[in-house]
Amino acid sequence: MSQTISLKKQISIRRVLIDAAFRTFLYFSIFTALGMIFWVVSRLWSDAGWLLSWDLITNYPSYNIDDAGFQSPLVGSLWVVGFATLMALPTGVLTALYLEHFAGKSNKLTRLIELNVQNLAGVPAVVFGLIGLAFIVRGFVKWGFTVGSAAVVIAMLILPVIIIVSREAIRSVPPSYKEGALALGATNWQAVWRLVLPSAIPGTATGSILAISRAIGESAPLLLLGALSFVTFNPTGLDSPFTIMPLTIFKYASDSREEYQILASAGSLILVAVLFTLNLTAILLRDFATRKRNV
């Protein structure tokens, strides 16, 4: 097998041109992707930016456009996602600790649990609404269309994500930390609880904030849990009826009158502002954490 290797024409005009075209295509694609964000946000701003005011946040939803606002959905979202986080965060972190530091690594059961978590993270959000409907709203819990039901459903939705991100954070802690503690006579739990977990906090926090911000914007599962209604009062407890930001936007958006569409855009602006702030916090936190580790 001999091939002639020519040393001339290594770089032909054709190759240079194709390369340039390809580069242009790549830049075009990345600018399209990034440009979408600016297009969406600037469109929302030009449509509804003028409507933003404190009244919009402090008023309650209403069919009367002049004094319609988003207080109860904002507070509702806060309640639902807050309680969901209270449930999912400790559960997720403890599961991650168990899988990384206590379970047998090549154990079949461990592998099965890992597979389960991975696939649970890919289940469409709306399916979580169905389990909520079958077992929590009705079924044996019978909690009805309440903040509590919604919080449980959202907790189930973010649990696998929190497990995955916490595991990654815990895995990236240098093993020498734990080994040092074990050598000094600490129990496995002491080493993990006092050394590994604290070092994994920035990573866990970053991932969890991203998961939580996703949960705030999530609308599909709660569509099935009665959140798509005008609730003109804030929740008073886990048994209260509720509405959330994304579904109030959805409700306004499905009205064909233009005033409501502007209201929906204004709500979107508020929601996007909240989520961008959360995401930015997470990203900065991660930046800070990686820089600290690299020093």
Added chain:
Amino acid sequence: MGEVKVDTRSISLSPAPHLKRRLATQNFFSKIMLVATAISVLVTFGIVASLVPTAFTTLKNIGTSIIGLTWAPLFEPAQYGIAPLLTGTFFVVIIGMFVAVPIGLASAIFLSDYASFNLRRIVKPILEILAGIPTVVLGLFGLYVINPEFVEKYWPIGEPIAYTALGAGFMTGILIVPIIASVADDALSAVPRAMREAAYALGATRREVATKVVFNAGLSGVVAALILAFARAFGETTIALMVAGSFPKLTANLGDPMMTMSAFIGFAGIGDAEVGSVAYNTIFLIGAILFTVTLIFNILGNRFIAKYREAYE
């Protein structure tokens, strides 16, 4: 390396101080961790248990009429032909993939082989922010901007009004761009530097290195990205419901409204079908289909990810 704080009070040279108590603590927390771990398994069982029995009884009630061309379970007389939901889902997801695959893969190649370190540090977080835009906002954009200002004006077939599959597919595509970009970029960035350098040494141009060497080496990760993005698009509810509407129309005209399977679940959840009726229970049947299909795709996708991790990490 960060500082390690050692609690000096706990250091003692006597053999295994308080060992019994410390082991008891460990035992106690081991049990708590086991319970926590069991919860995630329980959720999976819960999903299966909530979907499967109701799905089967519903299927039994509907019988062979599920093979039909009209889907109208909430009307009198009810019709359960699933064809319109299948075509609706198919078109919206396929349009989404058409939009997202080139943009997503190009972004991944850009990030892994073209962007400088600093540019990458800026672009990646912005892509993450795109991933963080709530679906309801993307749906709103599709409904208020893409449908009236683009599809209604320029779509040549028929007269598109308000709700279109094309708009829904486009916005679904925008939704999954960051998924494709980030999973594929992870895979391409994991390809060892030595492979790139070898190719450059042989006289390959940057494009040739990126598309012929790196892309092929990271192919399993790229495949994973496409599969996971497909699963995500398949399960997306809000965008489909807002932009493609809630009319299960059997059509191949992309300018028409269509209904996806997940949109039907959301739609029936809003509607006032009698709880527990056959019509209402169809959401569990559709949910079971949705769950099964996404499960298969997710398992496949994660397999491919495991493959490249084995090879390069």
